[in-house]
Amino acid sequence: MKIIEPSFEILTPFDREDAMLMLKRIERAARVCYKSEGKTTDTSAPEFVRRIANTFKHESVIEHEIVSVLIVCDRGVSHELVRHRLCAFSQESTRYCNYGKSDEITVIMPFFFKNDAQRYASWNCACTKAEWEYLDLLKRGASPQEARSVLPNSLKTEIVMTANLREWRHIFKLRTSDKAHPQMREVMIPILNYFSEVMPELFGSSEPASDALAIADVKAELEVYKQCVSNTNKACEFMREDTELDLTIGDRFSVEGVKKLRDSRDLWKMRAIQNEGQYEAAEKEVGILKAQIKELYNQRNQLLEKLKA
Numbered sequence: 001m002k003i004i005e006p007s008f009e010i011l012t013p014f015d016r017e018d019a020m021l022m023l024k025r026i027e028r029a030a031r032v033c034y035k036s037e038g039k040t041t042d043t044s045a046p047e048f049v050r051r052i053a054n055t056f057k058h059e060s061v062i063e064h065e066i067v068s069v070l071i072v073c074d075r076g077v078s079h080e081l082v083r084h085r086l087c088a089f090s091q092e093s094t095r096y097c098n099y100g101k102s103d104e105i106t107v108i109m110p111f112f113f114k115n116d117a118q119r120y121a122s123w124n125c126a127c128t129k130a131e132w133e134y135l136d137l138l139k140r141g142a143s144p145q146e147a148r149s150v151l152p153n154s155l156k157t158e159i160v161m162t163a164n165l166r167e168w169r170h171i172f173k174l175r176t177s178d179k180a181h182p183q184m185r186e187v188m189i190p191i192l193n194y195f196s197e198v199m200p201e202l203f204g205s206s207e208p209a210s211d212a213l214a215i216a217d218v219k220a221e222l223e224v225y226k227q228c229v230s231n232t233n234k235a236c237e238f239m240r241e242d243t244e245l246d247l248t249i250g251d252r253f254s255v256e257g258v259k260k261l262r263d264s265r266d267l268w269k270m271r272a273i274q275n276e277g278q279y280e281a282a283e284k285e286v287g288i289l290k291a292q293i294k295e296l297y298n299q300r301n302q303l304l305e306k307l308k309a
């Protein structure tokens with residue numbers, strides 16, 4: 001019986017240079033939404049994509065790019081991986097592969113038994129017995145797909161997993177968290193670290209892998225809420241000055257909305273004269289929104305503190 005460690009290999013060309021090309025293609029697609037293609041420069045892609053995906057949560061644009069990874073792990077981990085429905089998988093088959101040809105099976109070392117001689121001995125004994133029975137069943141004429149019934153969860157498997165960047169972010173969030181299985185984390189944290197090194201714009205920072213994405217998310221959220229609070233404050237000031245009446249909620253939260261308000265102050269004034277009663281209602285509504293945003297902002301702050309702790 002061969003005992004090995006889990007590992008991975010990135011199959012898609014995915015070094016920093018490739019990542020930059022991906023970011024540029026994402027920028028090309030995303031700018032169609034805003035018709036801001038004219039703002040593209042040689043260096044605009046990383047920050048543009050980071051902001052659009054993390055701050056504005058316009059994550060569908062990062063679905064345009066995919067990465068394939070070959071993962072060597074045990075069947076327990078692979079069984080969890082294949083629950084990710086948006087991925088494409090190609091996995092070593094225990095129906096078609098005949099481990100009798102090499103007269104041994106390969107298993108993945110459960111790292112948590114490494115330093116405990118008794119537990120390690122129990123695990124090793126169970127796998128060796130399973131191997132013996134598997135080979136015996138083959139010798140007695142069973143096919144590999146029949147004999148596999150006795151193979152252990154620790155059996156080594158190879159699985160190619162292809163996902164778009166949005167799905168990879170989702171997978172890392174679930175599978176590197178401290179709630180995930182330790183062997184899943186053993187596999188996924190190094191992969192996240194690789195992604196994070198070549199594409200830090202979308203895959204985090206130098207913070208510990210387990211909470212890196214969660215913290216990055218909270219920070220991004222915080223930025224959005226800070227922006228909202230600041231824009232709402234601005235909108236309120238303009239309202240007092242110029243009598244804002246019917247900005248949409250989106251307008252109120254956006255810098256563009258505030259500019260629009262300033263640029264068209266004469267129009268607002270005119271409309272205010274026509275609809276005097278609406279001024280008070282609009283002001284009240286903005287006041288309520290402002291309070292709600294501050295409450296959300298506090299909640300995010302508390303969450304961030306919790307994550308830091």
Ligand SMILES: Cc1cc2nc3c(=O)[nH]c(=O)nc-3n(C[C@H](O)[C@H](O)[C@H](O)COP(=O)(O)OP(=O)(O)OC[C@H]3O[C@@H](n4cnc5c(N)ncnc54)[C@H](O)[C@@H]3O)c2cc1C
Nearest residue numbers: 080083084085086087167170171173174175177179180181
């Ligand atoms: C810590 C942990 C413990 C777990 N424990 C168990 C367990 O005990 N038993 C068990 O059976 N499973 C368990 N799972 C697996 C879990 O239930 C999910 O199947 C797995 O995590 C895949 O996640 P997902 O569905 O979010 O992802 P994906 O399939 O990768 O989908 C990505 C996202 O796309 C969206 N999506 C995909 N398909 C649909 C759809 N049909 N409808 C609507 N939205 C969709 C969802 O937003 C989803 O989050 C566990 C997972 C984790 C991380």
